[in-house]
Amino acid sequence: MDNFDKLLKICEEKGISAKKNVPMKTLTTFKIGGPAALCAEAANSSQVSELMRACRKLGIEYIVIGKGSNIVVDDKGLDKLVIRLTGDLARVTRLDDTTLHCGAGLSLAGLCREAENKSLSGLEFAWGIPGSVGGAVFMNAGAYGGEIKDVVFSVTHIDRDGKIGTIKGADLDFGYRHSVYKENGFTIIGATFRLKLDNRTEIRNRMDDFMGRRKDKQPLEFPSAGSVFRRPEGAFAGALIEQCGLKGKSVGGAQVSPKHAGFIVNIGGATAEDVKNLVELIQSTVKKETGYDLQREIIFLNKN
Numbered sequence: 296m297d298n299f300d301k302l303l304k305i306c307e308e309k310g311i312s313a314k315k316n317v318p319m320k321t322l323t324t325f326k327i328g329g330p331a332a333l334c335a336e337a338a339n340s341s342q343v344s345e346l347m348r349a350c351r352k353l354g355i356e357y358i359v360i361g362k363g364s365n366i367v368v369d370d371k372g373l374d375k376l377v378i379r380l381t382g383d384l385a386r387v388t389r390l391d392d393t394t395l396h397c398g399a400g401l402s403l404a405g406l407c408r409e410a411e412n413k414s415l416s417g418l419e420f421a422w423g424i425p426g427s428v429g430g431a432v433f434m435n436a437g438a439y440g441g442e443i444k445d446v447v448f449s450v451t452h453i454d455r456d457g458k459i460g461t462i463k464g465a466d467l468d469f470g471y472r473h474s475v476y477k478e479n480g481f482t483i484i485g486a487t488f489r490l491k492l493d494n495r496t497e498i499r500n501r502m503d504d505f506m507g508r509r510k511d512k513q514p515l516e517f518p519s520a521g522s523v524f525r526r527p528e529g530a531f532a533g534a535l536i537e538q539c540g541l542k543g544k545s546v547g548g549a550q551v552s553p554k555h556a557g558f559i560v561n562i563g564g565a566t567a568e569d570v571k572n573l574v575e576l577i578q579s580t581v582k583k584e585t586g587y588d589l590q591r592e593i594i595f596l597n598k599n
Contacts, residue, residue, distance in 0.1 A: 298353040299332045302376060305349045312336040317377070319368040322360065324425055326518040327567050328368025329598075331377040338382025340484050344457045347482070350376055358596065359482050361427025362402055365434065365520055369598040370567045380429065384484055389413060394448070396487045399429025403436070406488070411502065416493035417446045419501040423509045425521060429483040433476050434592075435469045439505055444469035448489045452481040459484075472525055472592060514552040517560035523574065524557065524589040532589055533557030536577055539584045546573040571595065 299315065306313035313335040319328030337343045343359075350357045357376040360366065380400025387397040387409045395415070397406055407422045420441025424431065432450055435443050449463035460481075468475040476483055509515065524532035536542065536556040543553040548565030551573065552558040559573055578589050 298355055299376075302333055302349055302353055302355060305345075306335055309342065309345050311338075311342050311346065312381075316372075319363075319373065319377070322377070322379070323363030323366055323368060323520070324518060325363075325367055325520045325565070325570070326561055327370075327565055327570065328596075329370050329372030331373045332375060334377040334379065336379050336381045337384065339384060340453060340459055343378065343380070343384070343453055343482060343484060344459075346376065346378055347453065347457050359429070361400060361430040362425060364426035365430060365592070366594050366596055367520060367567050367570050368596045371598045373596060374599050380427070380484065390487070393490050393492060394487060395490065396485060397428055398485050399427060399432070399483045401428045402426070403428055403431050407502065410488075410490055411495060411498050414492055414495040414498065415490035416498050416501075417441075417490040418488070419498060419505060422502040423506045428486055432483055432486050433474055434472045435474050436472075439508070442469070444474075446488045446490060448487045450474075450476070450483055450487075451485040452476070452483050454479075454481045512555055514554040514558050514560050517552070517562060518565075519552070519558050519560045520593045522557050523559050523577075523591065523593050525592045527587050527589060530585075530587060531557070535581050535585050535587055535589070539577075539580050541577055541580060544573070544576070546570075546576065549573045551577065567595065 303313055315333050316330040317334035318330050320326045335346055355376055357378055359378045384398035385400035387395055390396055403421050403424050403426055406428055407418045410418045420439045424436050431443050449461050451461050453459055533556040541551050542556045544551045547569030548561055548563050549569035550560050550562045552560045559570055581587055581589050
């Protein structure tokens with residue numbers, strides 16, 4: 296019995312849903328990636344802690360993913376435990392008239408819908424951003440002049456020792472596509488949002504407006520991992536890529552979107568290697584022709 300079999304047995308004993316060799320292409324928006332050695336669904340913070348303790352005991356690496364919207368998984372898969380947050384960790388609770396608390400596993404779209412249903416404004420900019428609440432907090436997701444930092448009051452996590460804690464205010468260290476969680480290695484399990492009461496029809500109209508802009512400008516009809524590169528100071532990644540004549544450029548099944556050069560899309564059968572090679576081609580070409588160093592926003596997950 297190898298260590299992943301031992302971990303699977305622990306999951307069964309603790310009532311945690313888990314499966315071996317789950318294809319990661321079924322769990323990512325890019326539809327790319329080989330099998331994860333083991334994938335578990337944690338329905339509450341206790342189950343997350345149990346999994347973390349078991350991994351430390353067995354010497355197994357783990358990674359928590361949300362909706363898989365900002366990652367490119369190795370074609371050979373992952374020799375890791377993949378943890379997905381479900382159940383209580385994907386629900387919303389209204390704390391008072393203008394405050395919502397939700398689990399990190401909830402989709403950002405689900406949070407936006409819940410806010411709209413309760414006539415709460417502040418999250419309209421996030422309507423249409425793929426991914427989970429946890430991922431959005433982790434990278435301070437933003438669009439159309441809004442960012443997660445504008446509405447987050449506090450974030451709940453499990454630290455490296457398995458203890459639950461909360462960070463709020465300036466200590467969250469929010470910046471452009473950055474939060475303190477990119478540095479501390481803690482696992483985000485929930486967040487509290489402070490919003491504003493508003494007319495529900497007006498909230499819906501703003502959401503529809505932002506979604507309309509996304510559909511007009513972004514290649515939503517193809518699998519992708521969202522914007523590939525961070526915005527360089529004084530410029531826009533998509534414009535630089537287009538300026539270099541790379542719009543529509545393909546490597547295997549990966550293509551620089553003809554609709555928006557800031558996106559790489561899977562036009563059919565793309566591999567992680569295709570994406571990696573195309574990213575490197577873009578970076579070297581843009582550096583040579585414009586002098587800009589494009590930094591990746593997407594994350595490559597390697598097998599080991």
